[in-house]
Every structure is written in structure tokens, then in C-alpha cells.
Amino acid sequence: MRLMPPSLPMLRRALGKRQLRLLPAVVVLGLASAALEGFGIGLIIPLLGIIMGQQDQAGMAGFSAVFQHVGSDLSERDRLIVISLAILGSIVLKNILAFANTLLTTFIHGKASHSIRSALSEQLLKVGYPFFLQQSPGRLLNIISNESWRASDAIQIMLAAIVNASAAIILLAFLLLLSWQMTLLVTLGLALVQIAHAMLSANLKAPSRSVASRNSALASQMLHLVHAGRLIRIFGQEEREKAVFDQASDSVRRAGFVLLTRQGALPPLTEVLHAMLFLAVVISAWFADMNFPLIVAFVILLYRLQPYMRALQMAWSQLQGLSGSLEEVQWMLDPSDKPEPPQGSGPFHCLHQGISFDDVTFTYSGTYSDTHSGADQRAAVLHAATFDIRSGRSTALIGRSGAGKTTIVNLLCRFVEPDAGRILVDGSPLNQIDPSQWRKHIALASQELELVDGSIFENIIYGQETASAADAERAARLAEAHEFIERLPQGYMTVVGYRGVNLSAGQRQRIALARALVRDPDILILDEATNAVDGLSEAAIVETLKSRAGRRTTIVISHHHSTISFCDDVVILSHGRVKKQAPFAALATLSMDELYLHEPVDR
Ligand SMILES: Nc1ncnc2c1ncn2[C@@H]1O[C@H](COP(=O)(O)OP(=O)(O)OP(=O)(O)O)[C@@H](O)[C@H]1O
Numbered sequence: 001m002r003l004m005p006p007s008l009p010m011l012r013r014a015l016g017k018r019q020l021r022l023l024p025a026v027v028v029l030g031l032a033s034a035a036l037e038g039f040g041i042g043l044i045i046p047l048l049g050i051i052m053g054q055q056d057q058a059g060m061a062g063f064s065a066v067f068q069h070v071g072s073d074l075s076e077r078d079r080l081i082v083i084s085l086a087i088l089g090s091i092v093l094k095n096i097l098a099f100a101n102t103l104l105t106t107f108i109h110g111k112a113s114h115s116i117r118s119a120l121s122e123q124l125l126k127v128g129y130p131f132f133l134q135q136s137p138g139r140l141l142n143i144i145s146n147e148s149w150r151a152s153d154a155i156q157i158m159l160a161a162i163v164n165a166s167a168a169i170i171l172l173a174f175l176l177l178l179s180w181q182m183t184l185l186v187t188l189g190l191a192l193v194q195i196a197h198a199m200l201s202a203n204l205k206a207p208s209r210s211v212a213s214r215n216s217a218l219a220s221q222m223l224h225l226v227h228a229g230r231l232i233r234i235f236g237q238e239e240r241e242k243a244v245f246d247q248a249s250d251s252v253r254r255a256g257f258v259l260l261t262r263q264g265a266l267p268p269l270t271e272v273l274h275a276m277l278f279l280a281v282v283i284s285a286w287f288a289d290m291n292f293p294l295i296v297a298f299v300i301l302l303y304r305l306q307p308y309m310r311a312l313q314m315a316w317s318q319l320q321g322l323s324g325s326l327e328e329v330q331w332m333l334d335p336s337d338k339p340e341p342p343q344g345s346g347p348f349h350c351l352h353q354g355i356s357f358d359d360v361t362f363t364y365s366g367t368y369s370d371t372h373s374g375a376d377q378r379a380a381v382l383h384a385a386t387f388d389i390r391s392g393r394s395t396a397l398i399g400r401s402g403a404g405k406t407t408i409v410n411l412l413c414r415f416v417e418p419d420a421g422r423i424l425v426d427g428s429p430l431n432q433i434d435p436s437q438w439r440k441h442i443a444l445a446s447q448e449l450e451l452v453d454g455s456i457f458e459n460i461i462y463g464q465e466t467a468s469a470a471d472a473e474r475a476a477r478l479a480e481a482h483e484f485i486e487r488l489p490q491g492y493m494t495v496v497g498y499r500g501v502n503l504s505a506g507q508r509q510r511i512a513l514a515r516a517l518v519r520d521p522d523i524l525i526l527d528e529a530t531n532a533v534d535g536l537s538e539a540a541i542v543e544t545l546k547s548r549a550g551r552r553t554t555i556v557i558s559h560h561h562s563t564i565s566f567c568d569d570v571v572i573l574s575h576g577r578v579k580k581q582a583p584f585a586a587l588a589t590l591s592m593d594e595l596y597l598h599e600p601v602d603r
Pocket residue numbers: 133364365381399400401402403404405406407408
């Protein structure tokens with residue numbers, strides 16, 4: 001049985017140093033309002049004494065006798081009024097303090113929730129790119145959109161538990177001062193109830209995890225419906241997809257039902273156990289021949305204690321019920337099992353001689369599902385690749401589909417790192433260069449890089465915020481995009497929509513190319529960057545690139561002869577191996593198919 005609530009370190013981290021410093025104030029306010037409540041209830045002893053004409057202190061000792069003394073030098077009438085006003089005053093003050101505590105805990109909860117979401121987004125931005133190749137997007141979406149909110153709920157539950165625990169401690173102290181024997185009985189009873197509660201709560205972890213994993217699967221299904229709208233319709237898969245979605249949704253319902261029914265059994269059970277305890281105390285007090293006002297004060301205190309104790313015990317089971325969500329959030333925030341971001345701190349100012357791949361071997365690591373199904377054995381996609389990309393020249397990377405061209409781009413941009421071999425930049429290992437400095441000198445236009453949901457202008461200057469409207473227009477002209485942008489009713493201010501859905505594929509590509517060109521990069525990488533552009537526009541783009549070749553290092557990946565026609569060098573890849581590197585002029589007469597089939601060089 002766990003004595004600590006689950007994922008406490010994660011919650012502590014979410015609270016942060018500043019919010020943790022506010023926790024003592026929560027405790028003090030909780031203690032003070034409970035003390036006022038206990039004080040008010042204690043004053044019932046003299047109040048009842050006056051009403052019942054029972055002014056003697058028979059059966060009273062210590063603290064209860066102190067209460068019985070309150071206002072004893074006043075007349076009976078005045079004493080009644082003063083004690084009543086004191087009771088009312090303590091109730092008003094107690095509620096003011098309770099409200100102040102609500103404000104404080106709400107503030108802390110809001111800050112902590114924000115800090116969880118912010119930490120999640122930071123982790124997503126910081127983590128090494130292979131993380132996204134390994135993890136299911138549905139799982140990540142579920143953690144950010146669902147589980148993070150549940151983790152926030154856990155913080156609220158914990159804060160409420162602190163307030164309830166403070167109140168319970170004070171009320172127990174008052175009980176102790178009234179009668180230590182009876183309090184011992186109460187404490188023993190409460191401990192037994194807590195043990196029963198903790199044993200039953202332990203059953204909540206498994207269903208909680210099951211809810212979290214089924215929610216991930218449902219989120220994947222939702223993503224699929226959103227992204228595959230055309231695919232589903234053209235293949236007439238609506239009914240099948242509906243059935244798959246309903247199954248995923250129903251599976252969440254079933255897992256949730258198990259969790260909620262197990263959780264739901266706890267409050268009635270706790271209430272019955274508390275009622276039994278309450279009656280046991282009343283009966284014992286009667287047998288012990290306690291003074292009547294004292295019994296009343298004790299019973300009222302006990303009655304007031306019960307909701308706090310019940311809330312504390314429910315907090316325990318609620319935290320257990322949220323353990324699946326907390327574990328998911330904790331997993332995402334934990335950097336220890338995540339791919340590291342690229343390292344290196346060396347400066348990079350500009351490319352002088354060139355980039356060399358020296359015996360580079362690379363294998364994509366398995367996805368999350370592969371790892372879990374034991375199918376983590378992947379073949380290398382680059383085998384001891386050795387070739388040069390010379391500075392100030394244009395190099396074409398060609399090869400059949402799956403040959404490893406985009407993988408080379410991923411390695412160059414440091415999205416992934418070689419398993420063996422080295423990539424050298426002007427003779428220095430790339431992995432020793434500061435990745436952000438390196439990437440500042442690269443611009444990538446690729447079929448996979450999406451547009452952001454904003455205007456065309458925002459898309460062109462993305463990552464180059466200092467660029468002016470004139471810069472954006474110049475880049476758009478180079479990318480053969482200016483003409484069509486001008487024809488749009490809102491011109492450069494046209495909103496492209498999510499992933500650029502409002503534009504054609506060729507228009508999207510030209511904007512992506514303009515986005516790369518506006519950076520005026522040292523190294524320009526075009527990975528199938530114009531394959532959806534019409535022939536005329538593509539020819540014009542190639543002409544532009546040709547006229548500007550020599551000003552920068554350009555790497556072009558394409559299956560079209562015309563697109564690579566301006567290149568100085570060509571690297572031919574086949575099944576992850578470099579078959580040949582040669583000046584393009586020497587092979588320019590060969591068709592793409594002939595180039596792909598080119599005989600390997602002897603090494
Ligand atoms: N994220 C990934 N996880 C696992 N394997 C991958 C991943 N991305 C690519 N691969 C594999 O790596 C190999 C090379 O892929 P790559 O995308 O580099 O090929 P390519 O030459 O660019 O192909 P294309 O011309 O079709 O774009 C392929 O066999 C592919 O299946």
C-alpha cells in the first residue's frame with residue numbers, strides 16, 4: 001500500500017518554487033479557519049450551559065472547563081449575547097479565511113496547470129526529432145489535450161487535501177482537548193477507515209491506466225478522421241471507419257465505466273463507515289457518563305470533522321484514479337528516455353570548402369509500437385555513405401524511391417544523427433557545431449514541410465521575422481509565386497488555412513520555396529520542392545536557381561531531369577549506398593532511369 005499519493009514529484013515540479021512558497025499560507029489559512037470553527041463550536045459548551053441552567057463544571061476538565069469559564073463574570077443575559085455574538089463572529093471570520101484560501105488555492109492551481117502545459121510544450125519543442133518518428137501522434141495529442149487537464153485536476157485535489165488536512169488536524173486537536181480518551185477512539189476508527197479506503201483505492205490504478213491508453217487510441221482515431229477525409233471518401237470507407245471509431249470510443253466508455261464504478265463505490269462506503277464511527281463515539285460518550293454540553297460540543301466537532309476526513313480520503317482515491325493520466329504526463333516530461341536534441345557548441349559562420357559524408361551509416365529506430373511488439377529490428381537505410389557536397393556548387397542527390405535521399409537531408413539538418421561515420425563541415429565534425437547556428441545557415445524546402453495557419457506573408461517570413469514586405473515579394477517572385485498571390489483577393493494577406501488547405505499543392509510548394517529563399521541561405525536544400533509545380537513555372541524556377549548558382553551551396557533532390565539540370569555534381573544513391581559521385585556534365589546525357597541504374601564504383 002502506498003503512503004504517498006502517486007506522482008507526487010511531478011506535482012511538486014508543476015507547482016514550481018514560487019507556488020511551493022505559497023503552500024505554507026494555504027496551510028496557515030486552513031489551520032486558522034479550522035481553529036475558528038473549533039473555537040465557535042467550543043463556545044457551544046457555555047451557551048448550552050446557560051440555556052440549560054447548567055453552570056457547574058462537573059465532568060469537565062482542562063480545555064472544556066476553560067470554555068465553560070468564558071464570560072463567567074457577566075450577567076447571564078449579557079453572557080448569552082456575548083457568547084452568541086462570539087460564535088457568529090467566529091463563523092463569519094472562518095468563512096472569510098476560507099474564501100481567502102479558495103482564492104489562493106485557485107491562483108496556485110491556475111499557475112500550476114499553466115506550468116504543466118507550458119512544460120509539455122517546452123518538452124515537445126526541445127526533445128530530439130526522432131521522438132516524433134517513434135511516438136504515436138494520438139498519444140501525444142491525448143497527453144496535451146486530455147491528460148494535462150487531469151493532471152491539473154490532481155493539483156486542485158492536492159491543494160484541497162492540504163486545506164482539509166489542516167482543518168482535520170485542528171478539529172482533532174480540539175477533540176483531544178475536550179476528551180483525549182474519546183479522541184483516541186476516534187483516531188483509531190479513522191485509521192481503520194483509511195486502511196480500508198487505501199486498500200480499495202489501490203484497485204483504481206489499473207483501470208486509470210486503461211482509460212489513459214484507450215483515450216490515446218481514440219485520439220489517434222480522431223486525428224485519422226480529420227486528416228484522411230479524402231482518402232476515406234474516395235475508397236468508400238465511411239462505414240468501416242465509423243465502426244472503428246465507435247469501437248475506440250466505446251472502449252473508452254467501458255474503461256471509464258470500470259474506473260468510475262470502482263471510484264463511485266468509495267463515497268457511500270466511506271460515509272457508512274464514518275456513520276458507524278460517529279454512533280460508536282456517541283454511545284461510548286453516553287456510557288462514559290460525559291457532561292451533556294461536552295457531549296454536544298464533542299459530537300458537533302466530530303460531525304464537522306467528518307466531511308474534512310471524507311474529503312481527504314476521497315482525495316486519495318481520486319489521485320489513484322488519476323494515476324494513469326499523471327503517469328502519461330510524467331512520462332512526457334521525463335527527458336531520460338527521450339531522444340536528446342542535437343548537441344554541440346562550436347560556432348558556425350559560413351561554409352568555405354564543403355560538407356563531407358564519411359562512411360555514414362544510419363538506421364531509423366523503431367516506433368513505440370515496434371518496441372512494444374518486439375519488432376524493433378530495423379535495417380540500416382544508409383550504409384557507409386561517403387560523398388562530398390562542395391561549397392558554392394549545386395549537388396543533385398538522386399536515386400530511386402526509398403534510396404535514402406531524404407534521410408541524408410535529415411542528417412544534414414541534424415533531425416537525426418549518424419549511427420556510425422562522420423559528417424564533416426569544412427573538416428570539422430558537424431556534431432560539434434551548435435545546431436541552432438548551423439540551422440540558421442540552412443533553408444529547406446521540402447514536400448513534407450507544412451505551411452502554418454496564417455497569411456501568405458506570415459508563411460513566407462516564417463523564421464525570418466525581420467524580413468519586410470519587399471523581401472517577401474522578392475522571394476515570391478524568385479519562387480514564381482508572386483503572380484498567383486497577386487491574383488488572390490487578399491494578395492499576401494490571404495490566409496492559407498490549416499496546412500495550407502486553401503491553396504493548390506503547386507501553390508503551397510511555391511510559397512514554401514519563397515519561405516526558403518527569403519532567408520537567402522548559405523545552404524539551400526530542395527527536397528522534391530517543385531514536384532507539384534507546373535512545367536512552365538518549374539522551368540522558370542530552375543532558371544532562377546541556375547542564374548543564382550555559385551552564390552550559395554544548393555542540394556537538390558528530384559526525380560525530374562529538368563530540375564537537376566543546373567547542378568554541378570550528382571550523387572547517385574541506391575538502397576542506401578552511394579553508387580557514384582560525378583560532375584553532372586559527365587552524365588547529363590543519361591536519362592533518370594539510366595542514372596539510377598548506373599554501375600557502382602569500386603571501392
Ligand atoms: N521515420 C522512418 N522510420 C523508419 N524508416 C524510415 C523512416 N523514414 C524513412 N524510412 C525508410 O528509410 C528508407 C529511406 O527513406 P528516404 O525517405 O530517405 O528515401 P528517399 O530516397 O528520400 O525516397 P523518396 O524518393 O521516395 O522520397 C526507406 O526504406 C524508408 O522506408
